Amino acid sequence: MSDPLLIGYWRSSAAYRVRIAVALKGLEPRHAYVHLRKGEQRGADYRARNPAGLVPMWEDDGLSLAQSLAIIEYLDEKYPGPPLLPERPANRAVAREIALTIACDIHPLGNLRVLDKLTEDFGADAGARAAWIRHWIGIGFAAVEARLAGSAGRHCVGDEAGLADIFLVPQVYNARRWEFDLSPFPRIVAADEAARALPAFVAAAPENQPDAE
C-alpha cells in the first residue's frame, strides 16, 4: 500500500480546494504536478491517468479519483475528523449549495480550455476573456453573497470552516487574479479573510506550493 498521491498545479483552484481539505484533515500525501500552462494535462501520459485531462487527481489504495468534490467527500468519509460538513442536515445542504454554485456555475466557465476555445472560435482577446470570466463570477457571487446573509457566522456556514469555505477561498483567489471588483460582496470578502487566517488554508495557498512560479 503506497502513500496517497495528490496530482495538482499550484494555480488550479480545483486542486487548491483539495489541498485545503487535505490540510484540514492533517493528511500528508505525496504530491505530483501537472503544468497546465504548458499543456501537460493534455499529454498522453496524464490522460492515461485521467481521461478528462483536468487536475486534481487523487490516488490511493488502487483508487484513482478525479473531481475535487468527489475527492473531498471521499476524504471526509475516510478520515472523519474534523468533519468538513456541519452536523445539521439543513446546514450540510447549504454548505453543498455554496460549493456547487462555485463548482458548477462559476468555475467551469473560467477554465483554461473554455477561455482558449473562446479565443480559437470567436477571436476573444485578453480583454474579452477577462470580461467573460468576470461576468460569470459576478452572477455566481451574487447568489453566494445572498446565501451568506443567512448562513454565515465567522465562516460560510456558522462558525466552523468547512466545505463551503474550501470552495469559496480558491474562487476568491481566482476572482482577484482576474481583477474582479469584490466591493459589492462584503460577506464573501469577510468569509474569505476569516478562512485564509487558518493554518490549513495558509498551507494550501497557491504561493506556498513547491511548483509555484
Ligand SMILES: N[C@@H](CCC(=O)N[C@@H](CS)C(=O)NCC(=O)O)C(=O)O
Ligand atoms: N470539476 C473539476 C474541475 C477541474 C478543472 O477544471 N481543473 C482545471 C484547473 S482549476 C484544469 O485542469 N484545467 C485545465 C484546462 O482547462 O486545460 C473539479 O472540481 O475537479
